[in-house]
Amino acid sequence: MTKGKGITAALVALLLSAAAPVGAGSFKAPEGCETWLTVQSRGCRVSNHYRCSADQPGDQWRADFDLEGIFFLSRIDAEAQWVESYEFNPRVKQVLDGADDPASFSDLLQGRDDFDFRLSRDNGEKTHVTGHDALTGQRIAIDGIELLQTEFDFTEVDAEGNQLRRARGREYVHPEWRLFFAGPSEWHDGSDWLPSDGSPVQFILPGEKGFAATQPIFECGAMMSEAPGTLLPQQVRHDR
Template sequence: MTVQLRGCVAAQHFVCSADNPGDQWVTYYDQEGARYSSRIDAETRWMESINLRNGIIDVLEPEAEDHASFSTLMKTGRDDFDFWTRSNSGERLRNIGEDRLTGETTVIDGVPLQLTEFQMRIFSETGDLLIESTGQQFVNADHGRFYGGVEESRDWTGEHRETDDSPVTFAMPGEAGFGSTEPVFDCDMQMVLSRPFSGNAS
């Protein structure tokens, strides 16, 4: 499946026969080419994430206080998570947050989607808060995955960012746009707003 997103990004979704059942990949492309690829499992856990520009690879540590669970979100309307990732540079990060179904639904390019809200905090191994994010995403139970939306984040330097990578079109095999790696939407706009942030992180 090929998905065109806001923010001048195209996404290729695919599966590999050698992976575990339920695993799926996505590779994101901007105007300079492929930039990021990741693999999730059937519960949408972040099994492997690859920055294709700098070679940094993050993998999920098998032990977690509370792994992400797509099935729990679909059944109960909420899923909390608290897990660690480790990069090939040796950095360990703790990811704590929650996803919630809002009860709202929408249809984008013929695909029915449920809206979610999320909040997430990322900590260093020593417990320092590095990034705090909140926002809205979309989920499709049949696809078994999340799609981006409007997000606001703050990092340890005080930088504040607002992004929108909501899906705009979905193309399945045989449909126009399937397989395209050229982003279409918002490519002439600056989608990231950065400004100093003053205040206390909640």
């Protein structure tokens, strides 16, 4: 990869070829990158987090897998601000397209962060996201890892101002890892609020059983509460 340029087509192809079959083996980060955390979550999702030496300091990648393989890949910066992401079914690239009030992890750790930014997809779609994250003051332990609980509310509109998505709820952050993790939330489908919960269940570090897994293990036999084709809130606004 070229410093600051993000993922290459070859890297996308590598991830696609390595992640397709159910029961696939370990995730292998691209050359020059190192996987450092695997998270098994509710909603039949496993995520592998990795860092690449060619990226800007503080940048992090996350590859999300379901039973059919990889479905979402994203990069954030040192402030946990969404830089770029890739959906694979159908394949769409999305990038940050400017911000009047950039997302700031540092501001959030002081209590609250308001954000106002724009996104651009390679299919021509442009959207505008506004909202906030705020600490609730609660500390939550999941699998022995202490996290700070947040509450959020965000709205995404198209170029004409039509509402595309709105969500609200709780998430979790790890101050030292500078990462967000999903929590119990609600989506508005235009008429009703629909529940969603992609909370982490297991945090797996190098050397531990299940590290770099590409097969999710939690709630894979249950009916998913998310609307079909709907990404988790942190995959819509600033990665997380």
